[in-house]
Amino acid sequence: MGIEVNGRKVEWVKNETVKYLLRRMRYTFPLVVVKINDKIIPRKDFSDVIVPDNSKVAVIHMISGG
Amino acid sequence: MAEGQIPIEEYETGNTKHKWDLKKLKFAHRVIFEYNYKKGEIKRGYANRTLYLNLTKKEIKEKPVTEDMKKKFTGGRGFGLKLMWASIKSSTRWNSDENELLITTGPLCGTTQYPGSGKSLCLTISPSTDIICDSNVGGFFGPYLKFAGFDAIEIQGKAKQDVVIVVDGEKGKISVETAPLEETNSHLINEQLTHMYASENTDKSRQKVSVVSAGKGAEHSYWGCLNFSFYDIRRKLPRMKQAGRGGLGTVLRDKKIKAIVTKIEKFDGVSNNPADPIALAKVGTKLHREIRDLDRHQCNMRAVGTVHLVEIMDEYDLLPTENYRFGSFPKASKIYSPKFFKHFTKIIPDGCWHGCTMACAKTVDGFTVMTGPYKGQKTTVDGPEYETVACCSNMSLWDPLWVLEFNFYCDTYGLDTISTGTAIAFYMEMYEYGILNKERCDGLELCFGNGEAVMEFMHRIAQGNKGEFTKIAAKGARRVKDWLIKNAWGTPQLIEDCGMESKGLEYSEYVTKESxxxxxxxxxxxxxxxxxxxxxxxxxxxxxxxxxxxxxxxxxxxxxxxxxxxxxxxxxxxxxxxxxxxxxxxxxxxxxxxxxxxxxxxxxxxxxxxxxxxxxxxxxxxxxxxxxxxxxxxxxxxxxxxxxxxxxxxxxxxxxxxxxxxxxxxxxxxxxxxxxxxxxxxxxxxxxxxxxxxxxxxxxxxxxxxxxxxxxxxxxxxxxxxxxxxxxxxxxxxxxxxxxxxxxxxxxxxxxxxxxxxxxxxxxxxxxxxxxxx
Known part of the structure; x- marks a missing residue:
């Protein structure tokens, strides 16, 4: 059992929401776009959407930098 | 005036006031050579000529901008490269007579309808790298140079004594004048020359003058930056943006140029003579609205500028601390953006060129200087920007006031904050290992976190201190590496691995180990x-x-x-x-x-x-x-x-x-x-x-x-x-x-x-x- 987050293998946690996955990954940057299996998850749903097993999660940090 | 802004007449910076005897300063000027030119029209973003000055030969001439030049080099930095190729040699070094200092504009430079359109691009052969260094900078000089009639200014040769170069777009005259009595440090000379060359004693007139200078630090180091002024009509002072990288200010002072001044008669929203003003307004308005509606939810540039990056970089292990050894630090929250927001002057628009809604150029007004020749005076600090704050985390300085002190003196001395901070962080690490010590550092205890020692080192640079360490260290990390290795102080591999420079130029402020x-x-x-x-x-x-x-x-x-x-x-x-x-x-x-x-x-x-x-x-x-x-x-x-x-x-x-x-x-x-x-x-x-x-x-x-x-x-x-x-x-x-x-x-x-x-x-x-x- 496992998921992929930004192309890297990560342990799957049962009933984990997007919000808690971001916390576990220490992705604290507020401007992220999350896709699960290519489907965009609206920010307002981060606390409700459960990350399914075997899913591919993309957490795109919308940061511009220097 | 937008809601929440302060009326011009109501704002006071609280800065120490300076009184200048401008007549005496001006009276000491002697015109060495001059040139009258016919004022031209901007056509679709181009002045269609560049200005060439040779300080050794006392020559001034115009060079045409051809259609082929536009096609191949577009403008700005491209024009600079084209002009340098024709004028320097493969053996030219930063202090060669034929080395050039170029300030260029670009076809979109000076537009007021689209945010971020006031940049100048500066080029020279760098003292740090022996190759071309280009550096971009805000402020009014670039747009004014174009509106005065030139897509670029190209300066070759050296003067025999301190001079100012004046591009007078009102009269159509270029003059090179001796300037023996003006200050050298930028926050002062920029103010003196702005007042001296304004046609009338009004803020609106002073707003039509822009000055480029470098301070005393630029004379004695390889880190010299150029300070580009923009007169702030609310604060009633010329503020500054820096062309920081590569020693442009060092070259300016090597040519004995104290400052370059440009002034214009007028400009407006169509001074760039756009081919399609309606399309321009449409695309510009779209972005203005986007910035207005989205910035506060995104980078918050309008409130805190680039400093918003400090906390992000710290969270993601990318903020350089103790000479890039680490990417985060327990004390880093002391220099997060809210700490600076507290000091920033608020509800005054902060763009470094007209029409920039992003307006990220922050200031701290009425800052009390803590060390050096201006100790006790109150002044405006332009910044800090992310890089300057991160330089301080790199030196393990965690007090916002020391960041502001470092920022102020780097600017007025004409020292690039990035090279200065990165190099000093390296020296501090060498100090920690005993490769450098108090004796080898001319008595300075240059250990991590010692803000007093950092400032003392900078003051010594500006004074032209003859100590061996000060002289070598002011040339940057590459020269210090060579010096340490030559003296067999420390193992060469450790020294090479720790000194954060490539090609001779110091790194800017991001930890890259995992990317x-x-x-x-x-x-x-x-x-x-x-x-x-x-x-x-x-x-x-x-x-x-x-x-x-x-x-x-x-x-x-x-x-x-x-x-x-x-x-x-x-x-x-x-x-x-x-x-x-x-x-x-x-x-x-x-x-x-x-x-x-x-x-x-x-x-x-x-x-x-x-x-x-x-x-x-x-x-x-x-x-x-x-x-x-x-x-x-x-x-x-x-x-x-x-x-x-x-x-x-x-x-x-x-x-x-x-x-x-x-x-x-x-x-x-x-x-x-x-x-x-x-x-x-x-x-x-x-x-x-x-x-x-x-x-x-x-x-x-x-x-x-x-x-x-x-x-x-x-x-x-x-x-x-x-x-x-x-x-x-x-x-x-x-x-x-x-x-x-x-x-x-x-x-x-x-x-x-x-x-x-x-x-x-x-x-x-x-x-x-x-x-x-x-």
Missing amino acids: LAMQGGYGLTLKGPQHDEAWLIFMDMVNNAIPTFEDKAEALHYFPMWRTWFGLNGLCKLPWNDVEPANNAETDEPSKVPEHTQNYVEYQNAITGWNVDKEELILQSERCYNWQRAMNVWLGRGRRKDDWIPYRSMGPVTEMEYLSRKDRYDKQLVEKLGHSEKEVEKMKIKEKIELLYDYRQAQYQKLADAVYYRRGWTPNGIPTPQKMKQLGMDDPKMLKLLQDKINEDEKAGLNVWGGKYGKGEKPPNIHLKYWEKW
């Missing part, structure tokens, strides 16, 4: 390790969006080309991706911000009347980018060895660094180098460091292979004549030069890929001279 692409973004560059070519850390390290060498090479092709484009046009990069359309994440390539790229297509067409598309924008850059690399080759550099980077930017140098991120590095030894967990458990730290050392250096070589190939260069990093011809850069002298250098490399056995390729791997092309088949 190979960003290591390339610093090393595989034209002028040296500055993040203005590519900033790929999050795309690479966090988003993992460019996992292969080919992906990274594509990013290290596209983004440097794209970012070069701003410098050809006189634009600021920030409005491109420091605010993004609400639906940007849903686009195919969010990192390119496609909607804004299209804005720039429409913007350039609206000003110039051309009919370009986004591919042509990249081609404009590619021509100039390759030309600059080719000039580096001509100047004796621009090869693979010159693109090497210190190991500190690739991985952990010391056991302390390794231990601080042990889990991360141990995991990599298992996952990337194929060792078992048991093997790793048994290894000594030293052994683990060595394994990573070899692995990461090999990765960098492979990256260089992929990038050179993508850019159409030889395996040793030379732009090929075929590539230049493809781009339409067909200067026979340049093509012959490149072929000769490739032949030299061939004879020396240097025309080979640098990476070692194992089973299942292959270099970018099995044909080493792949370009000959084009």
Whole structure:
């Protein structure tokens, strides 16, 4: 059992929401776009959407930098 | 006036007031030579001529801008390269008589309808690198130079005594005048000359003057920056933006130029004579609205400027602390953006050129100076920006007031905050190891966190202190490395690995150990390790969006080309991706911000009347980018060895660094180098460091292979004549030069890929001279 987050293998946690996955990954940057299996998850749903097993999660940090 | 802003008459900075006897200062001026010119019209973004001055020969002339020049070099930095190619020699060094200092504009520079359109691009042969350094800067000078009649000013030769150069766009006159009595430090001379050359004693008149200067620090170091003024009508003082990198201010003072002044009669929203003002207004208004509506939810640039990055970099282990040993620090929250927001003057618009809604140029007014010649005075500090704050974290200075002190003196002394901070952080680490000590540092206790010692060192530089350490250290990290090694103080490898410079230029402020692409973004560059070519850390390290060498090479092709484009046009990069359309994440390539790229297509067409598309924008850059690399080759550099980077930017140098991120590095030894967990458990730290050392250096070589190939260069990093011809850069002298250098490399056995390729791997092309088949 496992998921992929930004192309890297990560342990799957049962009933984990997007919000808690971001916390576990220490992705604290507020401007992220999350896709699960290519489907965009609206920010307002981060606390409700459960990350399914075997899913591919993309957490795109919308940061511009220097 | 927008809601919440302060009326002009109601604001007081609280700064110490200076009284100048301007008549006495002006009376001491003597005109050495001058030139009258016919004022011209701007046509579709171009003044269609450049201004040439030779201080040795006392010569001033105009040079025409041809259609061919526009086609090949576009403008701005491109024009600078074209003019330098015609005027300097391959043996020219920073202090040669024929070295030039150029300030260029660009066809979009001076526009007021689109945010971020007031940038000047400055070029010279750098004292730090011996190659061309380009640096962009805000402020009013560039737009005013164009509205005074010139797309660029090109200064060659040296004066015998301190001079000011005055470009008087009101009278159509250029004069070179002695200036014996003015101050040298920028916050003072900029104020003196603004008042002296304003046509009337009014703020509106002073707003039509812009001054470029460098302070006393620029005279005695290789870190000299140029301070570009913009008169702030609310604060009633000339504020400053810096062309920081590469020692431009050092060259200015070497030429005995105290300042360059330009003044104009008038300007307005159509001074750039746009071909299609309606299309321009449309595309500009769209972005203005976006910034107004979205900035506060995105980067918050209007409130805190680039300082918003400090906390993000600290959270993601990217904020350089203690000379890049670590990417985060327990004390870092002391210098997060809210700490500076507290000091910033609020509810005053802060753009460094008219019409910039992003307005990220913050100030602290009424700051009480704590050390040095201005101790006790109250002054305005322009900034700090992210890089300046991160320089201080790099030196382990965690008090916002010391950040402001460092910021103020760097600016007024004309010292680049980045080079100064990065170099001092290196000296501090050497001090910690005993390689430097109090005696070797002329009595300074230059240890991490010692703000007093940092400031004392800077004051000594500005005074022209003759101490051996001060003289060498003011020339930067590269020269200090050589000095330490020559004296056999410390092991050469440790010194080379820790000193964060490449090509002789100090790094800007990001930790790159876990982002190979960003290591390339610093090393595989034209002028040296500055993040203005590519900033790929999050795309690479966090988003993992460019996992292969080919992906990274594509990013290290596209983004440097794209970012070069701003410098050809006189634009600021920030409005491109420091605010993004609400639906940007849903686009195919969010990192390119496609909607804004299209804005720039429409913007350039609206000003110039051309009919370009986004591919042509990249081609404009590619021509100039390759030309600059080719000039580096001509100047004796621009090869693979010159693109090497210190190991500190690739991985952990010391056991302390390794231990601080042990889990991360141990995991990599298992996952990337194929060792078992048991093997790793048994290894000594030293052994683990060595394994990573070899692995990461090999990765960098492979990256260089992929990038050179993508850019159409030889395996040793030379732009090929075929590539230049493809781009339409067909200067026979340049093509012959490149072929000769490739032949030299061939004879020396240097025309080979640098990476070692194992089973299942292959270099970018099995044909080493792949370009000959084009």
